[in-house]
Amino acid sequence: MSTETPPKEFERAPNHFTDRVGSPDWPLEAGRYRLVVSRACPWASRAVIVRRLLGLESALSMAVADPIQDERSWRFTLDPDGRDPVLGIRYLGEAYYAREPEYDGGISVPAIVDVPSGKLVSNDYPEITLNLEIDWAPLHRDGAPDLYPEPLRDEIDEVNDAVFREVNNGVYMAGFATRQRSYERVAHRLFERLDALEERLTDGRYLVGDTITEADIRLWVTLVRFDAVYHGHFKCNRRKLAEYPALWAYARDLFQTPGFGDTVNFDHITRHYYQVHRNINPTGIVPIGPDLRLWLTPHGREDLGGRPFGDGTPPGPVPPGETVPPIG
Known part of the structure; x- marks a missing residue:
């Protein structure tokens, strides 16, 4: 048997909060939840794209964190007074601790937060987009594409x-x-x-x-x-x-x-x-x-060939306040 130390590899921590909107604990309601993202993060970008393609902007508000974290992780320094205007918090971690005061894991995006309670619902990035595609279907725009067709x-x-x-x-x-x-x-x-x-x-x-x-x-x-x-x-x-x-x-x-x-x-x-x-x-x-x-x-x-949106239609214009700098 070799005594050589096996090479180390990066291990991604499992997501701790895995609830779904549309469950009994978190009923689907337009305007009740807030999606917290960083435009730097690829995992969060999935949710941003799906939200836009499905036309959920008016049903699910979005907070964009500063791309530069500090020792307390994702912060809302892009907003006036460094505080998210809807959740009223300075750091995403505050929503984590509102849900679980003794939580000692990482603070990650994307995150879905319940606005009335200020508690984190989910940071389960693989499931958040599927949740938006399946459970949020009653709130999709007319002409929304089917991004996860059952067949x-x-x-x-x-x-x-x-x-x-x-x-x-x-x-x-x-x-x-x-x-x-x-x-x-x-x-x-x-x-x-x-x-x-x-x-x-x-x-x-x-x-x-x-x-x-x-x-x-x-x-x-x-x-x-x-x-x-x-x-x-x-x-x-x-x-x-x-x-x-x-x-x-x-x-x-x-x-x-x-x-x-x-x-x-x-x-x-x-x-x-x-x-x-x-x-x-x-x-x-x-x-x-x-x-x-x-x-x-x-x-x-x-x-x-191909039909980008299938039987659906392209999304409308980017909502005011959510535009990104143009290239060129």
């Missing part, structure tokens, strides 16, 4: 499982690896999966079926951050996203689709990763690239 759920779940292990979480496992062997193992798995996705998307416009689904949203939130932060900051540098013809065109296609690019704040993304992760980037210097204007270049994916 395709098994295939969507299978794709999501592989994408989570090797892409969504894989970039973090590479970035936070502290040993060479561990880093190389997860980095190789990441690019093997990206190679497989490149092949899958060469002849198909979307990952599952001919419309946008939950699977596309989960992959895309990592792709949109790839060249800006994961390639350099997390050492995922065997290839840039822009060096994958199909994946890069696929990512641009979705970026230019209402509900995707209009939710992205690259300034929040780059400042968060490069300034918060001082163990990886001690100087806190934020790089000037890549050229974001490339996201607006033609992608040619229309030639593959």
Whole structure:
């Protein structure tokens, strides 16, 4: 038996609060809950995109945290007086402790908070989007797309499982690896999966079926951050996203689709990763690239057919107060 110490790998902590809106304890009511996000966070970005595509803006208000955390984690310093105007709190952690005063775990986004009580309902990011898609259906806009169609759920779940292990979480496992062997193992798995996705998307416009689904949203939130932060900051540098013809065109296609690019704040993304992760980037210097204007270049994916919103329609304009800085 080898006595060599096994290589360490990054482990993501399980989510502690897993309740669903629409359950007896948390009935579905328009205006009762608040979605707390950071535009820097890919896990939170999933919920932002789904909320927008389904037209839940008027039913589920949204708070955007500062991309730069302090020792108490996510804070509302983007709001007047550093306090969320709806929840009346300075830190997201206050909603966690209102729910469980002795809680001593991490404070993460996305989070759904019950406005009347100020208590956290859920920080279960894989389930929050499914909750919005299924349990919140009575409050969806007219023409909302079906992002989790029942006949395709098994295939969507299978794709999501592989994408989570090797892409969504894989970039973090590479970035936070502290040993060479561990880093190389997860980095190789990441690019093997990206190679497989490149092949899958060469002849198909979307990952599952001919419309946008939950699977596309989960992959895309990592792709949109790839060249800006994961390639350099997390050492995922065997290839840039822009060096994958199909994946890069696929990512641009979705970026230019209402509900995707209009939710992205690259300034929040780059400042968060490069300034918060001082163990990886001690100087806190934020790089000037890549050229974001490339996201607006033609992608040619229309030639593959597909119906982005299926039998539904695109979402309407971004609500006032939720716009992001334009590229260009």
